[in-house]
Amino acid sequence: MKISTRILFTVIAGGLTYLLTNATGQPEIWQLTMSMFVGGIVLVVQVLIDYDNRMLQFAGEQSAHARRTEDIVDRRFAAISAATALYASVEATALKADNVTRLVESAARISPHDELSRRFADHQINRLSTLFEGLQNGVTVDDGEDPSWLLGLTECSSRSIDATSMTSFTRPAAYVDDEFWSSRLGQQYLHAQRRAITERDVRIRRVFLLSDEDAMNEERLRELREPHRRIGIETRVLRHSDLDPLLQMNLVDFILFDDAASYELHASSRLDSRLDREANVSVTLVVEPRRLQERRQRFASMWNAAREE
Numbered sequence: 001m002k003i004s005t006r007i008l009f010t011v012i013a014g015g016l017t018y019l020l021t022n023a024t025g026q027p028e029i030w031q032l033t034m035s036m037f038v039g040g041i042v043l044v045v046q047v048l049i050d051y052d053n054r055m056l057q058f059a060g061e062q063s064a065h066a067r068r069t070e071d072i073v074d075r076r077f078a079a080i081s082a083a084t085a086l087y088a089s090v091e092a093t094a095l096k097a098d099n100v101t102r103l104v105e106s107a108a109r110i111s112p113h114d115e116l117s118r119r120f121a122d123h124q125i126n127r128l129s130t131l132f133e134g135l136q137n138g139v140t141v142d143d144g145e146d147p148s149w150l151l152g153l154t155e156c157s158s159r160s161i162d163a164t165s166m167t168s169f170t171r172p173a174a175y176v177d178d179e180f181w182s183s184r185l186g187q188q189y190l191h192a193q194r195r196a197i198t199e200r201d202v203r204i205r206r207v208f209l210l211s212d213e214d215a216m217n218e219e220r221l222r223e224l225r226e227p228h229r230r231i232g233i234e235t236r237v238l239r240h241s242d243l244d245p246l247l248q249m250n251l252v253d254f255i256l257f258d259d260a261a262s263y264e265l266h267a268s269s270r271l272d273s274r275l276d277r278e279a280n281v282s283v284t285l286v287v288e289p290r291r292l293q294e295r296r297q298r299f300a301s302m303w304n305a306a307r308e309e
Contacts, residue, residue: 154196159259165206256292261285262286
């Protein structure tokens, strides 16, 4: 209540009291005393009412503030609990917690004002999450050839790498032709394999699948195998005629890393027979036990049927 309003009510109450006491013929001193007394009571009552309203308002604001604070604290504690539980679950796995912490801290330092960096970081985190989810489910797929998967798995292998390589000299219609090994990715892959052999004593075997005609080209075959032999890779050649008939209609290049993951290349279909070269359109990373067992058996069958030439 405004001060002017309080004064007005006080004056009105005192004036009415003065008129009533004057009308009853009270002495002047009593008229003034009663007017001041009543006016004072009215003023005190107004102050008390205003104070009570303010206290009620303050109590309501305090209650609302307490609820907001409680909600914020609950959310923060829930977030902390979730983060703690997540971090504990990471520590319970074989993953290095320091690497996970580094990832989160690096992501947190990206400027929110750098739109391109933020979007690219979101894209990469989404790809990484998709990879982890796929590993959990047993199979994950990526469009095209992902060099980071191929080179990363080679760097992480500790026991063995068993690979098939469908190769063609007469026409570039295979998933991996002989020119792949002279490409940048092929050279990086060979370098990573050499490090695996020399630094971690990893056994690497590779079966080259060729047509009978290509397998007769001894010079090209020697050139193809020489870079692999030089770094300690065991190689064999599997002719088409020596291949199990049941496998001939379902061929796909794959690489077994430590017998625990299968890196598989899938080529596109061709509508025009004049297009000789098949493009790799996707890579599948398999860790599902049943399919891994099938790949291990398939490689063993190919390796035993292949020739050392």
